[in-house]
Amino acid sequence: MNAKTNSIRNPQALLTLSAVGLLFVTGLFAQSPAVVAKDAWARVPAPSKMETAAYMVLENRGSERRSVVSASSDMAEKVEMHEMKLIKSEKPAMNMGKSMDKAADKPADNSMMAMTPLSEIAIPAKGKTELMPNGIHLMLFGLKTRPAPGDTLTVTLKLDDGTTVPVQAKVRN
Amino acid sequence: MQGVRLALLRAVVSMAALSALSCHRAELPILPVGGGFTLTDHNGGRFELSSLRGKAALIFFGYTSCPDACPTTLSKLASVYRRLGDDAKQVKTLYISVDPERDTPAVLKADLASFHVDALGLTGTKPEIDKVVALYGASYEIIPTPNSAAKYTVAHSTSLYGIDRAGRTRILFSYDATVEEIVTGLRSILASRVE
Numbered sequence: 001m002n003a004k005t006n007s008i009r010n011p012q013a014l015l016t017l018s019a020v021g022l023l024f025v026t027g028l029f030a031q032s033p034a035v036v037a038k039d040a041w042a043r044v045p046a047p048s049k050m051e052t053a054a055y056m057v058l059e060n061r062g063s064e065r066r067s068v069v070s071a072s073s074d075m076a077e078k079v080e081m082h083e084m085k086l087i088k089s090e091k092p093a094m095n096m097g098k099s100m101d102k103a104a105d106k107p108a109d110n111s112m113m114a115m116t117p118l119s120e121i122a123i124p125a126k127g128k129t130e131l132m133p134n135g136i137h138l139m140l141f142g143l144k145t146r147p148a149p150g151d152t153l154t155v156t157l158k159l160d161d162g163t164t165v166p167v168q169a170k171v172r173n
Numbered sequence: 174m175q176g177v178r179l180a181l182l183r184a185v186v187s188m189a190a191l192s193a194l195s196c197h198r199a200e201l202p203i204l205p206v207g208g209g210f211t212l213t214d215h216n217g218g219r220f221e222l223s224s225l226r227g228k229a230a231l232i233f234f235g236y237t238s239c240p241d242a243c244p245t246t247l248s249k250l251a252s253v254y255r256r257l258g259d260d261a262k263q264v265k266t267l268y269i270s271v272d273p274e275r276d277t278p279a280v281l282k283a284d285l286a287s288f289h290v291d292a293l294g295l296t297g298t299k300p301e302i303d304k305v306v307a308l309y310g311a312s313y314e315i316i317p318t319p320n321s322a323a324k325y326t327v328a329h330s331t332s333l334y335g336i337d338r339a340g341r342t343r344i345l346f347s348y349d350a351t352v353e354e355i356v357t358g359l360r361s362i363l364a365s366r367v368e
Contacts, residue, residue, distance in 0.1 A: 043244060051240075090314075109312060110312045111331075112312055115240055134241060139321075
């Protein structure tokens with residue numbers, strides 16, 4: 001009697017093995033992500049645009065640093081990660097006249113708010129990262145329908161460990 | 174150095190604004206930036222700053238595809254208008270686009286209508302806009318973003334210019350100025366003498 005016939009003749013052992021295997025597989029996929037998204041909201045899009053920014057607090061309950069590596073939504077063609085930062089204009093201030101003396105008493109604002117696309121959003125271990133105006137935001141491009149205040153936009157964040165985080169962003173002005 | 178000078182100027186201006194409120198005889202300084210200009214308004218007509226005479230104005234530079242900074246400023250200005258009460262009728266907001274390629278008068282009109290602000294969107298040819306940017310000591314830069322659906326982004330300065338009834342720049346509000354500071358500053362501007 002070989003092992004194969006033995007296992008077939010012992011259906012209880014087969015069932016136990018299958019159950020253990022199933023538990024292992026579901027354990028892998030059902031593992032709750034260490035990161036949760038809280039207080040998510042999105043702006044009502046400008047009337048001429050089908051795009052908008054979304055904000056939230058990302059909380060990492062795990063003991064390892066995690067990062068969001070991409071984001072997607074069934075409600076938009078593309079979701080990007082952006083950061084707003086103050087940068088200095090590299091060009092000489094545009095108000096500079098021919099005479100430097102003249103320029104000296106004329107104030108120039110060469111500090112500019114600029115958007116930079118991000119490839120990841122890091123969330124420290126046991127810490128949080130806030131996506132808020134004037135900082136990091138998600139940008140939803142190509143919204144399929146125009147959301148109104150009170151509507152919910154759903155976004156899925158993909159983390160560097162392969163897990164995903166669901167986000168429900170309330171639309172408001 | 175320029176930044177330090179601007180910060181100092183802002184501090185002096187804020188103090189002047191506050192003292193003007195507590196003592197109506199104190200006058201706000203006239204700042205050496207700004208002045209008259211002509212652009213196209215969001216109804217497609219020519220607009221001259223001088224046509225506002227009798228009203229105070231808030232001027233800022235932005236663009237309607239701005240993901241974050243411009244909507245933040247416009248939301249703040251909606252609160253400023255609410256707080257101004259009856260004085261709100263005396264203040265016009267001028268939103269000067271630094272993205273004439275995308276911001277046509279129709280786009281400006283549609284997008285500004287969603288904010289409760291008495292705002293007029295202004296645009297023009299690039300040379301026309303550059304002239305006004307230079308006049309106000311503002312800055313902007315078109316930055317290509319080939320990996321983004323945005324295609325390009327426009328970095329821009331965020332100061333808000335407080336203009337008196339004679340079209341002169343009296344207060345430079347920084348981007349992080351509070352609603353309270355802007356309301357106080359505007360009341361000082363409205364109370365200032367116009368020769």
